[in-house]
Structure formats: structure tokens, C-alpha cells
Amino acid sequence: LIENRKADHIRICLTKDVQARRITTGLEDVYLIHRALPEMSFEDVDTSASLFGHRLSAPVVIEAMTGGTLEAERINRVLAQAAEHFRIAMGVGSQRAALERRELEHTFRVARDAAPNAFLIGNIGLSQLLKKGWEDKVKRAVEMIEADALAIHLNALQEAIQPEGDTNFKEGLERIKEVASNLQIPIIVKETGAGIAYEEAKLLETAKVNGIDVGGAGGTSWAAVESYRERRESAKVRELGETFWDWGIPTAVTTIEVLKSTNLTVIASGGIRTGIDVAKVIALGAEAAGLAWPLLKPAVEGYLKDAIRGLIEELRVSMFLTGSKTVKELEHKPIVITGKTAQWLRARGFNPEEYAIR
Ligand SMILES: Cc1cc2nc3c(=O)[nH]c(=O)nc-3n(C[C@H](O)[C@H](O)[C@H](O)COP(=O)(O)O)c2cc1C
Numbered sequence: 001l002i003e004n005r006k007a008d009h010i011r012i013c014l015t016k017d018v019q020a021r022r023i024t025t026g027l028e029d030v031y032l033i034h035r036a037l038p039e040m041s042f043e044d045v046d047t048s049a050s051l052f053g054h055r056l057s058a059p060v061v062i063e064a065m066t067g068g069t070l071e072a073e074r075i076n077r078v079l080a081q082a083a084e085h086f087r088i089a090m091g092v093g094s095q096r097a098a099l100e101r102r103e104l105e106h107t108f109r110v111a112r113d114a115a116p117n118a119f120l121i122g123n124i125g126l127s128q129l130l131k132k133g134w135e136d137k138v139k140r141a142v143e144m145i146e147a148d149a150l151a152i153h154l155n156a157l158q159e160a161i162q163p164e165g166d167t168n169f170k171e172g173l174e175r176i177k178e179v180a181s182n183l184q185i186p187i188i189v190k191e192t193g194a195g196i197a198y199e200e201a202k203l204l205e206t207a208k209v210n211g212i213d214v215g216g217a218g219g220t221s222w223a224a225v226e227s228y229r230e231r232r233e234s235a236k237v238r239e240l241g242e243t244f245w246d247w248g249i250p251t252a253v254t255t256i257e258v259l260k261s262t263n264l265t266v267i268a269s270g271g272i273r274t275g276i277d278v279a280k281v282i283a284l285g286a287e288a289a290g291l292a293w294p295l296l297k298p299a300v301e302g303y304l305k306d307a308i309r310g311l312i313e314e315l316r317v318s319m320f321l322t323g324s325k326t327v328k329e330l331e332h333k334p335i336v337i338t339g340k341t342a343q344w345l346r347a348r349g350f351n352p353e354e355y356a357i358r
Contacts, residue, residue, distance in 0.1 A: 002097045003104070006068045008229045010075070013296055018224040021245060025218030025271035026252030029341035030280045033334050035323040045319045047312060049327040051288050052149060052186045052210065052265060054119040057087040058312045059282055059327055063213075063269050063292035064123045064151060064190070068097030073107035078299045080114035086308050089288065091121035091151055091190075095141045096128050105144050112145045121188065122147035126154055127166035129175050138179055149186040151213060152176060157194045157247055158222040161240045177207035186265075191215030193222050193270055195249030198261035198348070211265035212258050213290060217248030219271025220293040252284070252341050253348075259285040260350055275314020279322070283333050284355070334358050 012018060049059035062079050066072040076092060083090035092111050098104040111120055122141045129137065129152065142150055154172075159165035180187045189196070189204050190213035196204075201212055227241020249257070251270040259266050268281035269290030278289040291311070298307035324330035337345065337352040345352045 002100065003068050006066060006072060006093070006097060009225055010066060010071060010296070012225050012228045013220070013293060014300060016228045018220055018228070018293070020218050020221050020271065023217050023246035023248065023250060025216060025277070026250035026341035026344070027218070027271070027277050027280050029337055029339040030252050030284070031336045031338070032276075032279060032283060032318065032322050033336070034321055038320055038323040040320070040323060040325055042316075042320045044325050045316045046326050047315055047319065049288065051089055051119055054089070054148060055087070056089060056119065056288070058315060059288040060088040060278060060308070060311065061121070061267055061269070061288050061290035062088065062090040062295055063290040064091035064093050064121070064153065065292050065296060066093040067095060067108040068093070068104050069107065073110050075296070075299050076108065076111045077114045078304055079295065080111040080118065080120075082304045082308055083118040083120075084115035085305065086312065087118070088308070089119040089121065090115065092123055092145055094123050094125055094153065095144060096125060098144060099124070099128070099137045099140060108144050119148045120145050122150040124150065124152060125166070126152050126169060126172050126176065127159060129179060130168055130170070130172060134175065134179075135182070138183065142183070142185065147185060149188055149211070150183060151188045151190040152179065153190045153192055154196075155192045155222060157244060158192065158226060161223055161226040161237060161244060163234060163237055173203055173207055176204065176209060180208045186210035188213050188267065191254075191270075193217060193220055194247055195251065195254030195270065196258055197249060197254070198257040201258040201262045201264065205262040205264055209264065211267060212262070213267040213269055214251065214254040214258055216251030216254040216268070216270035217246065218251050219269075219273070221245050223247060250341065250344070252337075253344050255281055255284055255286055256345060256350060257348065275311050275316070276318050278311065278315045279318035279330060280335070282327060282330050283335050285331065332358060
């Protein structure tokens with residue numbers, strides 16, 4: 001049952017080490033330049049931002065995590081209350097369970113009830129959209145939470161490792177195009193920890209999607225989550241999960257690849273862990289940064305607001321130390337990109353030095 005799978009995912013993410021091991025986001029290679037003379041007062045910092053034209057108090061997205069179970073409903077309520085309180089955006093987890101069983105709709109709907117004004121993002125897997133009845137699923141997913149945008153998630157890595165995975169992604173681009181031409185709200189195509197290369201980003205732009213949430217490598221590893229899930233049942237799944245644990249395109253790299261090859265709105269996610277990371281991806285050109293795993297335990301254990309307050313405070317300090325009064329100013333601050341990330345970008349035809357002086 002999908003509900004069991006979802007409950008497993010939450011339990012594993014709360015109790016096991018599911019973070020990347022030997023791959024990093026590359027954000028450790030990305031440096032903002034310290035301004036010893038910021039020529040402003042700390043109180044002048046304004047972190048407000050906009051995402052698809054919707055005003056936020058900070059460029060932060062609570063990434064898609066859950067729904068479908070009672071525990072998930074509780075988590076969605078807490079996440080949504082925080083999204084409403086801080087005026088940040090939030091994605092619900094894959095709505096598949098409720099699309100298959102209407103009686104589970106309330107476990108997602110709770111997000112809209114708790115966050116009547118927040119920018120809420122619906123979530124559906126591309127593999128679900130490749131089955132019959134997809135038009136109806138899209139419509140219901142949006143209506144269920146009165147979504148402000150719909151994320152179509154790509155998780156080929158996870159599906160390939162799950163024994164019961166949906167591994168048919170044939171004609172996925174065509175389907176994304178059909179969804180995008182049918183829907184009035186923004187469509188975001190979202191990876192889940194392996195990143196999106198510029199080749200796909202360009203294709204997605206031709207399919208007329210509105211945004212890409214890069215979901216890069218260096219944070220939560222879905223290969224890791226699946227390897228824990230099947231630990232008892234199957235040695236093969238465990239091995240596959242171990243082998244692919246660190247698969248993917250680092251978050252800093254995928255963020256730049258997508259930004260430099262398209263005009264799409266970019267949400268940078270995958271291993272974003274501090275307000276400094278948020279500041280870095282904004283300076284690279286992302287419209288917002290998304291976090292999933294770091295918010296799960298705070299949501300379950302009751303200190304989510306403190307966690308988000310801390311994150312926004314770190315962003316505020318980063319803005320002060322780079323002399324950025326506004327998020328718009330931060331977008332134009334110089335960045336130095338070194339090491340592995342610079343090498344990777346150069347190998348792919350991008351110029352890491354172009355951010356250094358501006
Ligand atoms: C417990 C958990 C459940 C998730 N479920 C979904 C999901 O249903 N749909 C989706 O698109 N992404 C899902 N994700 C992926 C996240 O949205 C995000 O892309 C990924 O975890 C990388 O961010 P992080 O390193 O901050 O966790 C989930 C992540 C976590 C930690």
C-alpha cells in the first residue's frame with residue numbers, strides 16, 4: 001500500500017542517516033564575498049521576495065514531503081501553520097494516495113485549511129501522469145488543496161530501486177507538455193535529489209513549464225531511503241540503494257545549469273541546510289530555496305517555527321555581511337566558485353568565473 005510506503009519514508013527519514021555521503025551540494029565551493037564595510041544597518045535588511053509573483057517574507061519553500069496517513073496529516077498541518085505564519089511557500093507530498101483513495105484527501109487538504117493565504121504547491125509523480133485518467137488526476141490534485149502551483153516530480157532513481165517501482169517514463173516530456181497547456185496555474189517540474197541537467201531543462205522549457213525545482217544531489221538520498229526500507233526483505237534492493245546512494249548532479253551545478261540554459265523560474269533544493277545556502281543560491285539566480293529533510297524532525301518534535309526563524313535569521317545575517325538590503329540586491333552580489341563545482345561547470349561549457357566580478 002502507498003500509505004505504508006509513505007509511513008516508512010517518514011520513519012526512515014526520522015531515524016536513519018539518509019543524507020548523501022560522498023557527494024556534496026557543491027555549495028561549499030560557492031563563496032559570497034564578505035563586505036567589511038556593509039554601509040548599511042542590520043535593521044535595513046529586508047528578506048521579502050516573490051515566487052511566481054506571490055509575495056513571501058523570505059525566498060524559502062518547505063519542500064514536498066508527505067500526506068496520505070494520519071501522521072502525515074499532522075505533519076502537513078504543522079508545516080502549513082508555519083508556512084502561513086512566516087509567509088513562505090510549501091509543497092505537499094505526492095498526492096497519489098488521495099487520488100487513488102478519496103477518503104485520504106483530508107490528509108492533504110489540511111495544508112490549505114491551516115494556510116489559507118500561503119503559496120501551496122500540489123505534487124504528482126510523472127509516472128502517475130503516464131497512466132490513464134491523468135487529466136482527472138491533475139484537476140483533482142489542484143482542487144484538493146486549491147494549489148497555487150503544481151509540481152510534477154521526477155524520481156527515476158527511486159523508482160528504479162524500489163522493487164514495486166513505476167519505471168515507465170516513456171513520452172514523459174509529451175505528457176508534461178499536455179499538462180502545461182491545460183493548466184492555468186504555474187507548473188513546476190521537480191527532481192527529488194538527483195538534479196536536472198541543462199539538456200532536460202531546455203526540453204522542459206520547450207514544453208512550456210513555468211519553473212524547475214532542481215532537487216539536486218548532496219542532501220537527502222532517495223537511494224538511501226529505499227535501501228533502508230527494504231533492508232529485511234531484499235539484499236538486492238539494499239545493495240542497489242547503497243551503490244546509487246550518491247548518484248546525481250550536485251545542487252550548485254544543477255542550479256547553474258538550469259539557470260544558464262533557460263529563462264525558467266528556478267527553485268534550488270537538495271541539501272540546502274542554512275540561511276547561508278539560501279543566500280548563495282539566490283545570488284546564483286534562483287528565485288527561492290527549498291528544504292525538506294531538515295524541517296521534518298522539527299515539525300514532528302514541535303520546534304519547526306524556531307527552525308525556520310533561525311534559517312531566516314541566517315539569511316538576514318548573510319545579506320547584511322554582503323551589503324544587501326534586499327533580495328534583489330543580493331541577486332547581483334559577486335560569487336566565487338572554486339574546486340569541483342568550477343571544474344564540473346567548465347567541463348559542461350559554463351563559465352564559473354562570470355559571477356566573480358559584477
Ligand atoms: C520525508 C520526505 C518525503 C518526501 N516526499 C516527496 C514527495 O512525495 N514528492 C516529492 O516531489 N518530493 C518528496 N521529497 C523530496 C523533497 O521534496 C526534496 O526534493 C528532497 O528531499 C531534497 O531536499 P532535502 O535535501 O532538503 O531533503 C521528500 C523528502 C523527504 C525528506
